[in-house]
Amino acid sequence: MxxxxxxxxxxxxxxxxxxxxxxxxxxxxxxxxxxxxxxxxxxxxxxxxxxxxxxxxxxxxxxxxxxxxxxxxxxxxxxxxxTILYAGQPLKIDGRTIDLDEEISEWDQDGSFKRKVSKWYPQYYHKTDKDGRPVYIEQLGKIDLGAMKNEGIEYEHMLTNLAVEYEKMADPRLPACSRKAGHLLETSCTIMDFNGVGFSNARQVFGYIQEASGMSQNYYPERLGRMYLINTNWLFTGVWRMVRPLLDPVTVEKIHVLGGNYQKDLLAQIPAENLPKEFGGSCQCEGGCPLSNAGPWCDAEFAKPAWWEKKGGDAIENTxxxxxxxxxxxxxxxxxxxxxxxxxxxxxxxx
CATH class of the missing domain: 1.10.8.20 (N-terminal domain of phosphatidylinositol transfer protein sec14p)
Structure with missing residues (x-):
């Protein structure tokens, strides 16, 4: 190459x-x-x-x-x-249009947004799988958009946070994982937990999934390594049967629908010490796995500043x-x- x-x-x-x-x-x-x-x-x-x-x-x-x-x-x-779009219109927060390149370094610098969101929608990167890829976890059944709105968290905040997290997976997470593995890693291992998803919250859950999937497919290609859908019920199974034929066969091959008997499959791909205990692993991070941000990207041996963290003479400007x-x-x-x-x-x- x-x-x-x-x-x-x-x-x-x-x-x-x-x-x-x-x-x-x-x-x-x-x-x-x-x-x-x-x-x-x-x-x-x-x-x-x-x-x-x-x-x-x-x-x-x-x-x-x-x-x-x-x-x-x-x-x-x-x-x-x-100009990130939402429902066909420029996405705005506090009256300002979101420019992603400018937003990455400014977003949630003190971690307060993540702490608030974790109560109503845990979504986080946590260590690596056996191939060295970052593990990303979402607990969809806990989504409560109404509760988040009461805390000042609007849909626009959620989509901006999602985009920023995609950027941070690309840099610094994947480069750190590549350094530790000794070869290039470009994808993640994702766990989508549907425990708690039912008729009462299915609409908001699947609506958010649709927005998130569109963002991933259109703007972050070739980032999915493996995806495990766990605790899925008959409602999801029906939706999956309709959606599956519409997806690229290569993508379908990466997605594993496991229902409630998922621990053996997850542990075959993710070391027990890297998998949170609630999913069948043995990891119990101090303060909780959702807020730990544990992984090679926090290890001084493998971590280096991301492009958006570099300022002045350290930044590379192509003309x-x-x-x-x-x-x-x-x-x-x-x-x-x-x-x-x-x-x-x-x-x-x-x-």
Missing amino acids: ELDTKYDHYDYPTTAPVAKPGHPGHLTDAQQAQVHQLRMMLESEGYTKRLDTLTLLRFLRARKFDVNLSKKMFVDCEKWRK PTEIGTGEGAAATTGTTAPEGAEATVPAPAIA
Whole structure:
């Protein structure tokens, strides 16, 4: 895999552990050329952020290496990052429109939001599975949007928090896990606990899942490693039977619906000492696992500052190329591109 010195500033392993075509370190000549083509097309429109090889490969894999479709997905994602949408409208908190790149370093600095939300909707990263991936846990049956609203937590806060957590999984969590594992890790192991989900709260639970799934699918491609759906009941099973045929077979293969007899499956993938006791493991973090944030990303041996934590001379700023004139240039400079401006350099055709 060829790296680009302008954009590829990795300080962790960059080769995937399994030699699957299209995955880092296992590219064909044609796939390598498609990375260059996609980057050139995006540069020609003025984009300068997130043009590193690993990111572009995730978008290419998500669109079966169709460069034009990958470009559209990337551009749509960049637009969304500048103005997160909710119900088709710009998401606002306290009257301000959310720009994700600016929000990451400012969001919940004192941890007060997480402590409040954990009472009504525990959702947290906790240590790693046997493959070294971060484990993410959500307890959906405890969702109480009404109670959260009484504490000043609106739906907009929940979606912003979700986006920020996706960003923090990408950096610093996955890089720290990759350093510890000695190879590249790009995905998570997720546990979705449906204990307590019934007729009374099914609507708000599935409504939130729909929003979260849309965010993951559209803007964070190739991040799902394994997903375990536990304590599912007949209500969910009926929904799953309808939804499953609509999903990509590759995605379906990663999802395991386990019902109430899940402990053996979870322990086959997650070490007992890393799995919270309430799910069949032996971990009992001081202060509770949901608030511990335990994992390699908190270990000084493997943790390094994330890109959004770097300031001044430590931050890497990529500048637009001379040919950058499209929407990406407008996003970078905060100005509007000239009307009718188009890319001036054609992308090479890939046979």
